[in-house]
Amino acid sequence: MASPGPIPASPTAAGRLPGGLRARLTVPVLAYCGTLMAVMQTVVVPLLPDLPRLTGASAGAVSWTVTASLLSGAVLTPVLGRAGDMYGKRRVLLLSFALMTTGSVICALTSEIGVLIAARVLQGAAAAVVPLSISVLRDELPPQRRDSAVALMSATVGIGAALGLPAAAVVVQYADWHVMFWVTAALGATGVALIRWAVPPSPVRRPGRFDVTGALGLAAGLICLLLAVSQGGQWGWGSAPVLSLFLGTVVVLGLWWRQQLRTPEPLVDLRLVSRPRVGLPHVAALLTGFAFYANTLVTAQLVQAPEASGYGLGLSIVQTGLCLLPGGLSMLLLAPVAARVSASRGPRVTLALGAAVIAAGYGVRIADSRELWMIMLGATVVAMGTTLAYSALPALILRAVPADQTASANGVNVLMRTIGQACSSAVVAAILVHHTSPVGGLPVPTLHGYLLTFGAAGTVALAACAVALTVPGGPDAEPGPAGGERGRTRSVADGAMEGT
Numbered sequence: 001m002a003s004p005g006p007i008p009a010s011p012t013a014a015g016r017l018p019g020g021l022r023a024r025l026t027v028p029v030l031a032y033c034g035t036l037m038a039v040m041q042t043v044v045v046p047l048l049p050d051l052p053r054l055t056g057a058s059a060g061a062v063s064w065t066v067t068a069s070l071l072s073g074a075v076l077t078p079v080l081g082r083a084g085d086m087y088g089k090r091r092v093l094l095l096s097f098a099l100m101t102t103g104s105v106i107c108a109l110t111s112e113i114g115v116l117i118a119a120r121v122l123q124g125a126a127a128a129v130v131p132l133s134i135s136v137l138r139d140e141l142p143p144q145r146r147d148s149a150v151a152l153m154s155a156t157v158g159i160g161a162a163l164g165l166p167a168a169a170v171v172v173q174y175a176d177w178h179v180m181f182w183v184t185a186a187l188g189a190t191g192v193a194l195i196r197w198a199v200p201p202s203p204v205r206r207p208g209r210f211d212v213t214g215a216l217g218l219a220a221g222l223i224c225l226l227l228a229v230s231q232g233g234q235w236g237w238g239s240a241p242v243l244s245l246f247l248g249t250v251v252v253l254g255l256w257w258r259q260q261l262r263t264p265e266p267l268v269d270l271r272l273v274s275r276p277r278v279g280l281p282h283v284a285a286l287l288t289g290f291a292f293y294a295n296t297l298v299t300a301q302l303v304q305a306p307e308a309s310g311y312g313l314g315l316s317i318v319q320t321g322l323c324l325l326p327g328g329l330s331m332l333l334l335a336p337v338a339a340r341v342s343a344s345r346g347p348r349v350t351l352a353l354g355a356a357v358i359a360a361g362y363g364v365r366i367a368d369s370r371e372l373w374m375i376m377l378g379a380t381v382v383a384m385g386t387t388l389a390y391s392a393l394p395a396l397i398l399r400a401v402p403a404d405q406t407a408s409a410n411g412v413n414v415l416m417r418t419i420g421q422a423c424s425s426a427v428v429a430a431i432l433v434h435h436t437s438p439v440g441g442l443p444v445p446t447l448h449g450y451l452l453t454f455g456a457a458g459t460v461a462l463a464a465c466a467v468a469l470t471v472p473g474g475p476d477a478e479p480g481p482a483g484g485e486r487g488r489t490r491s492v493a494d495g496a497m498e499g500t
Contacts, residue, residue, distance in 0.1 A: 004375040006407050013443075022197065023041040025194075026136075026198050026199055026397075027137070027141075027149045027152065027153075029155050029198040029199060030136065030149075030153060030189075030199065031134040031152050031153060032194065032467050033129050033161065033191045033194075033195065034129055034130050034133060034153055034156030035159050035160040037127065037129045037130065037156075037160065037161065038156060038158070038159065038160020039128055039160040039161075039164035039168075039184070040100060040123050040160075040184060040188075041127075041160075041164070042160070042161050042164035042165050042166050042168065043180055043184060044066060044167040044168075045300075046168045046169040046317045047177055048062060048063070048065075048066070050063065050177070051113075054177060056375060057113035059471065060234065061117075064117045064120075065117055065228075065381055066120075067114075067227075067231070067432040068118075069120040069124040070115045070122070070124070070226060070418065071121075071222070071223055071227070072120075072121040072127075072481055073123060073124035073125070073418060074124075074415055074418045075222050076096075076128055077412075077418070078218060078267065078408065078412050078415050079219070080092050080095070080128035080132065080411065081127070081128060081131045081132065081135075081407040081410060082210070082408040082411065083410075084128075084131075084135060084207060084208045084407035085135070085205065085211065085405055086210060087205075087407050088200065088201055089133075089136045089139070089202050090195065090199050090200070091133050091201070092132060092407075093128075093132045093199065094192060094195055094196065095125075096125045096126055096127075096128045096129055097126060097129065097188060097192050098192055099125035099126070100122065100123045100126035101120070101188030101189050101251045102119075102190060103120060103122030103123035104123065104181045104184040105181070105185045106118070106119035107119045107120070107123075107178075107181040108178045108179075108181035108185055121125060127415075128157065128411060130153060130157065130326045131410035131413070133409075134150055134153050134154070134394045134398070134406070135202075135406040135407035136199060137149045137150055138398050138406050139202040139203075139204045140202065140404075140414065140459070141297055143378040146398075147342055148340075150334040150391065151336065151387075151395075152335040152336070152339075153392065154387075154390040154391045154394055155331040155333075155335040155390060157393065158292070158327065158328060158383055158390070159328045159331050161328065162325055162329070163325070163328055163388055165300075165317075166318055166321025166324070166325060168180055169316075169318040169321050173317075204476070205404060206404035206405060208265040209265050211260075211265060213268040214256065214261070214268070217252060217256035221248075221256055222415075224248040224249040224252060225232070225249040225419070226244050226422050227245050228242050228245035229419075229422045229423055229426045230250065230422055230424075230426065233429045233430055233433065238347070238385055269405060269408075269409075270400060270408070272405065273409075273412065276398050276470075276471065276472050276473065276490045278492075279352075280467055280468075280470060280471045280472075281310045281393055281397055281400070281413065282413055283467050284351060284355070284467045284468050284471070285393050285413045285417045286389070286416040286417065287350075287355075287420060287425075287463050287464035288354075288355060288358070288386070288389045288393070288417065288461070288464045289416065289419070290423055290427075290456045290460045291358050291359075291382075291386075291420075291424070291461040291464065292357070292389075292390075292424075293380070293421040293424040294295055294428055294453060294454075294456070294457035295327075295361070295362075295386075297428050297459070298319075299323065299375065300320050300448055301445065302450055303315045303320050303371060303375060304316075304317070305444060306444065307429050308439050308440060309444050309446075309447075310447070311369065311447040311450075313372060322378065323376055323496070326380045327380045327383030327384075330383050330384050331383050331386065332443035334387040334388070335387060338350055338354075338387055338388045338392070342395050346473070347391075347399070348391075348473065350389075350391065350392035351388070351392035351396065351468040351471070352387050352465045352469050354385045354386065354388025354390070354466035355461050355462070355465035355468055356465045357382075357384055357388060358382050358386060359385075359458045359461040359465065360385070361378050361379070361380075361381030361383075361458075362378070362382065362383070362455070362457050362458030362461065363458060364377055365454040366455060366458075367455050369447065369450060369451065369454075376433035387481055389464070393413055394410050394413065396471060397409050397410050397413055425459070426455050427453075427456060431449055431452050431453050432445040432450070432453065434454065435449025442457055461483055
C-alpha cells in the first residue's frame with residue numbers, strides 16, 4: 001500500500017491553530033523575530049569607527065565583528081533549516097533565537113575583541129529565523145492567509161536593516177555602547193518567550209539521520225568562499241591566502257557535492273535543487289541579494305561623504321539612518337501588495353517585476369545623486385523592488401518543494417542571498433577603492449565611482465529579472481514521503497513533545 005506521507009500542512013494546520021489571541025499573534029510574533037534578526041546584523045555598524053579605540057584592537061580585527069556574524073549565519077542557515085525539517089521548526093527556532101540572545105548578553109558584558117567576535121558568531125545563528133518562520137507559516141496557515149504572511153516575513157529583512165541603523169546610532173551617540181547589546185538581549189529574551197507562547201509546534205517532519213559529514217563539508221566550503229570574498233579587498237585579490245581560499249572552495253564544495261549525491265539522507269537534496277523550479281529561484285536570490293545590498297552600502301557612504309567632495313552631504317550616522325528609514329517603511333507597507341500580486345499573477349511575475357523595479361531605482365540613482373530627496377527616492381524605489389522580489393522567492397520555493405523540506409529549501413535560498421550580499425560588498429569596495437580623489441588629505445570615492453556601482457547593481461537586477469522569467473510554472477509540489485503511517489505517528493508524537 002502506498003505511503004500516505006507527512007500530514008498535509010494547510011488543511012490540518014488550519015484546524016489545529018489555537019483560537020483566540022495566540023492564533024492572531026503567530027504571524028506578528030514571527031515578523032517581530034525576523035525584524036530583530038535583521039536589526040542584530042546592523043547594530044554593530046555605527047560602532048565600527050570607534051571600536052578600535054573602545055577595545056584596543058586594530059581596525060582589521062574589529063572588522064571581524066561583521067565578518068564573523070556573516071560567516072556563521074551563512075553556515076548555520078541551511079544546517080538549522082534541515083534540523084528544523086527533522087526535529088521541529090519551533091524547537092530549532094527557539095534554539096537560534098536563544099543563541100542570538102546569549103550572544104547579545106556576552107557582547108554587553110565584555111570589551112575584549114576576541115570575546116566580541118565569538119559572541120557575534122552566536123548572533124549569526126539568528127539568520128535561520130526567516131526560513132524557519134516561513135516553513136512554520138506554510139504548516140500552520142490556510143492558503144488564503146499564507147501568501148501575505150510569507151511576504152511580510154520576507155520583508156522583515158529590509159525593515160529590520162532600515163530600523164536598526166538609526167536606532168543603534170542613537171544609542172551609540174547618547175549612551176554607553178554596551179547599552180545597545182543589553183537592549184537587544186532584552187528584545188531577544190522577549191522573542192524567545194513570545195515564540196514559546198504564540199508559535200504552535202508543527203507535526204510536519206522529515207524523520208531521518210542528520211548528515212553531519214554534509215554539514216561539516218558545507219561549512220568548510222562556505223567559510224573558504226566567504227572569507228575570500230569578504231577579505232579579498234584587504235588581503236589582495238591576487239594574494240596567496242585569497243587564491244588558496246578560492247581553490248579550497250572549489251575542492252571542498254566539489255567533494256561535498258559528490259558526497260551529497262551519494263548519501264541516502266543528504267543535508268541538501270541536490271536532485272531537488274537541480275530542478276529548474278527550485279534552482280532558478282536560488283540563482284535569482286543570489287542576484288537579488290547582490291542588487292539589494294549595494295543600495296544600503298552605497299547610500300550610507302554617499303550621504304556621509306564630506307561636502308568638500310563636491311557631491312557629499314556630510315550627514316551624521318543618525319541622519320544617515322533616517323535617510324534609509326523611508327525604504328524600510330515602504331517595505332512594510334508594500335508586503336501585502338506583493339502578496340496580492342503573487343496571488344493574481346504568480347510569484348514568478350512578482351519576482352521579475354521586483355527585479356525590474358530595483359533596476360529602475362538604480363536608474364534614479366544614476367540620474368541624480370547630489371540632491372538628498374533624489375537619493376532618498378532612488379533608495380526607496382530599490383527597497384520597494386526588493387520587497388516584491390523577496391516576497392516572491394519563498395513563495396516560489398514553497399510551491400516547488402515538498403512540505404517536509406520547506407525549511408531546508410528556504411534555508412538554501414537565504415544562503416544564496418547571503419552569498420550575493422557578500423559578493424556585493426566586495427564588488428562595491430573594489431569599485432570605490434579604484435575611483436577615489438583626495439579630500440582634506442584623505443582618499444574619498446568619487447561620484448563617478450558611485451555611479452559605476454549603481455550601474456553594476458542595476459545590471460545585476462536586470463539579470464535577476466531575466467532569470468525570473470525563465471522559472472517554469474507547473475502544479476504545486478506534492479508532500480514528500482515521511483515514512484508511512486509510522487512516520488506520521490512519530491511526527492505527531494514529536495510535535496506534542498515539542499509543545500511541552
